[in-house]
Amino acid sequence: MSAEHSHEHDRHNAPPDPRLEKHQSPAQTHILEERVQKLEALLVAKGLVATEALEELAAVYENDIGPLNGARVVARAWTDPAYKQRLLTNATVAIGELGISGLQGEHMVVVENTPSVHNVVVCTLCSCYPWPVLGLPPTWYKMAPYRSRAAIDPRGVLHEFGVDLPESVEVRVWDSSAEIRYMVLPERPQGTAHMSEQELAQLVTRDTMIGVARVEVKS
């Protein structure tokens, strides 16, 4: 696992795993395209969906909803102790204060990393993920290796992501239930006292809010 953590090449993914390489043949892709086209046509004919609206929705999740939202929440919590308390007490409402809400964020819980506790989030059975604050999950989060190993061997998984914690730090794994979606509030790194809230937000990556990375200050 590379130790580089520059923003421009933020490939904080698990180390290359041949099991994650999905090579779909053109024939397979064509079959899937046809199934989806058939489904869409049927639903359009029934007046249940509209093609343009579907495209707009997908574009929103591709472009507008993403970890920048969660980063704003983190930066606010770091700079405003009262907000942080509200966030830890009722995350859904506190996140909503920043204008962030939506599907898969109706029941949010934020878990705080401290010098003695490190939190990791997983959905062992599928891919539950807090869309409004982090966007859609990365491929590795949805795949069997992470889903099973994060629950069974979190320290091993963290090690692969370049995070090595002393034994004195408790690792807590949060397995998403039917309703609750978790987000990690990472620790604020040293050397950031001079930073504005906006500058702090730019330090916070998606992986630090899943719990497989720690926030770092670029040197």
Added chain:
Amino acid sequence: MVGSTSLPRRSGELVFHDPWERKVFAIAVTLCEQGWFEWDEFRQYLMAEIAMAEHAAGPQALASVLPSYYESWLTALEKLLCEKGIVPAT
């Protein structure tokens, strides 16, 4: 200012790899938001598809032999909509 959080997908990968993935995602979300099913109903079907795919292939299976994540999503959605009577049984 470019940062890893300034563009949601600047984490080294695309959100959707193919147009059909975008489409099936949007269909599921749209129908749920319209009230045709609860998200947890869809989740039950998705978990089942993922479990079937992964158990059938065995623990050491390469991803290349498994249905992809969004293929599981599509199959789950088709089955759910069939149960709801929204699409005919195939």
